[in-house]
Every structure is written in structure tokens, then in C-alpha cells.
Amino acid sequence: xxxxxxxxxxxxxxxxxxxxxxxxxxxxxxxxxxxxxxxxxxxxxxxxxxxxxxxxxxxxxxxxxxxxxxxxxxxxxxxxxxxxxxxxxxxxxxxxxxxxxxxxxxxxxxxxxxxxxxxxxxxxxxxxxxxxxxxxxxxxxxxxxxxxxxxxxxxxxxxxxxxxxxxxxxxxxxxxxxxxxxxxxxxxxxxxxxxxxx
Amino acid sequence: xxxxxxxxxxxxxxxxxxxxxxxxxxxxxxxxxxxxxxxxxxxxxxxxxxxxxxxxxxxxxxxxx
Numbered sequence: 001x002x003x004x005x006x007x008x009x010x011x012x013x014x015x016x017x018x019x020x021x022x023x024x025x026x027x028x029x030x031x032x033x034x035x036x037x038x039x040x041x042x043x044x045x046x047x048x049x050x051x052x053x054x055x056x057x058x059x060x061x062x063x064x065x066x067x068x069x070x071x072x073x074x075x076x077x078x079x080x081x082x083x084x085x086x087x088x089x090x091x092x093x094x095x096x097x098x099x100x101x102x103x104x105x106x107x108x109x110x111x112x113x114x115x116x117x118x119x120x121x122x123x124x125x126x127x128x129x130x131x132x133x134x135x136x137x138x139x140x141x142x143x144x145x146x147x148x149x150x151x152x153x154x155x156x157x158x159x160x161x162x163x164x165x166x167x168x169x170x171x172x173x174x175x176x177x178x179x180x181x182x183x184x185x186x187x188x189x190x191x192x193x194x195x196x197x198x
Numbered sequence: 199x200x201x202x203x204x205x206x207x208x209x210x211x212x213x214x215x216x217x218x219x220x221x222x223x224x225x226x227x228x229x230x231x232x233x234x235x236x237x238x239x240x241x242x243x244x245x246x247x248x249x250x251x252x253x254x255x256x257x258x259x260x261x262x263x
Contacts, residue, residue: 009254016253021245024252025237026230035226035233152209 004059012067054110055080055117061191069189073131074182077175078121080114080136082158124192128185133175137162199244207243211236 007024008016023040030037053059057078064073118134125132137159162168199207214236219227238248 007252009252011253019252021241021250021252022234022237022248025241026234029233029237030230034228035230038230152205 004053006059006063053113055114057117057121061188065188065191070187072182072185073128073188073191074185075130075175075178076121076125076132077179078118078132078134078136080118080134080138082137082155128191130174130178130183131185133171135168135171203244207240211240 005027006014006016007019007027008014017040019040023038026038027040029035055078057076061076118136121132121134137155163172211233215228215233218229218232220229241250242248
């Protein structure tokens with residue numbers, strides 16, 4: 001159960017279940033306490049990422065190393081969902097009334113988990129500047145009430161505000177240049193992502 | 199699926215799935231059947247069949263995000 005199962009939409013040497021799109025989507029949304037788990041193929045139960053997997057950067061690097069290990073790494077772009085503050089929910093609000101405490105706790109654990117992985121990635125990439133990019137709307141979401149599903153415009157506003165920040169604007173410009181003109185850096189397999197991480 | 203379409207579907211799905219927590223939560227706080235139905239409906243709209251396989255054939259260029 002602790003070994004991550006990748007649902008691939010591409011051919012791979014790994015054995016993988018013949019799985020439908022909806023099954024894969026359902027399995028990756030099987031966050032404990034949210035939804036019951038799903039069984040695919042030979043009655044193998046799946047739960048969503050779990051601790052250490054909510055931010056899949058390690059898993060992605062591992063997979064990339066297997067598939068393209070000999071190629072130089074261009075960049076790794078990690079996009080967060082702005083959860084950290086969104087689920088910070090400091091004041092009891094409507095969400096607390098509809099969402100049981102353990103759901104709120106689970107969300108908080110997921111957010112913390114994502115940031116832990118981000119910090120590990122930062123450490124891994126200190127040897128390779130301008131390679132790892134993390135974008136995550138980290139401010140402003142805390143006043144949102146997740147009960148209102150019309151909040152999309154506010155998510156949009158916070159995101160726009162985030163992107164207007166000087167350092168983010170510069171980061172995006174740099175990222176744009178690096179994606180279009182990749183630099184020849186280390187080979188992916190040289191990063192040392194293989195082996196146990198947890 | 200392009201980003202705008204994905205957002206459109208996401209909003210509908212979230213409303214469907216999270217608006218009604220289970221009265222007596224057993225195995226999960228929200229109804230997995232609602233989530234499943236919502237996912238299948240999206241897959242059907244985008245690929246033509248709710249039962250489409252995940253693995254793409256090599257000649258396919260469509261994005262399964």
C-alpha cells in the first residue's frame with residue numbers, strides 16, 4: 001500500500017493495470033476521510049497519495065530518471081493549489097460546520113506534506129540553480145469560505161495578485177526563457193533521486 | 199482537455215460532490231458514488247465514452263489531463 005502506483009497514459013516497461021480514465025481519476029481522489037477507497041483490477045485497493053505523495057515531485061523525478069535518465073534535466077515546474085492558507089482556516093466558519101474536524105485536519109496534513117516535499121526539492125536542487133520552480137498562491141486565500149462554490153473569481157483574483165508580485169513575475173519570465181531554450185545541465189539520473197526517500 | 203474546459207468541469211463537479219456531505223459518514227465523508235458519476239460524465243463528454251481507457255495509443259496526440 002505504501003508503494004506509489006503510477007497511472008500512466010503512456011507505454012512503459014512497468015506492469016500496470018489496464019485501467020479506465022475514470023478509475024484512475026477516482027483512485028487519485030480517494031483521499032482518506034473524504035471518499036472510500038477504490039479497487040481496480042485484481043481487487044487492489046487504492047488510496048490517494050497519502051503522506052509524502054501529495055506533492056509528487058519525487059515520484060516524477062524518479063519516473064523521468066527511468067524514462068529519460070540519460071538526458072540533461074531542463075527544469076522541474078511544481079504548481080501548488082494554494083492550499084496552505086486556504087485550509088489554514090483560523091476562524092471557525094461555515095466550512096467547519098459542514099466539514100468534520102478530521103477532514104479539516106486531513107487537508108492541513110496534505111498542505112504541510114506538500115511544503116515538506118517542496119523543501120526537500122529545494123535542497124536537492126541547490127546544486128542546480130534555475131532548475132526547480134515552485135509556484136503556489138501562498139497568500140490571501142485564508143479568508144475564503146470553501147463552502148461557497150462560486151469562489152472561483154476570488155481564486156482568480158488571488159492568483160492574479162500573486163503573479164503580479166515582483167519576485168514571481170521575475171520567476172515566470174526566467175521560467176519562460178528556460179523552457180524555450182533548455183540549458184544543458186546534469187543528466188536526470190545524476191540527481192540521485194533513486195532509492196528510499198522516506 | 200484545455201484549461202478553460204477543465205475549470206468549467208471542475209466547478210460543476212465540486213458543487214455536485216461537496217455540497218452534500220454524507221448524513222452518516224461511514225467510509226469517507228462525501229459520497230464516492232457522486233464523485234464517480236461526476237468523473238464519468240466528464241470523461242464521456244471529453245472522450246465520447248465514460249469507459250475510455252487511460253493508456254493512449256501511440257498515434258494519439260490528445261491530452262488526457
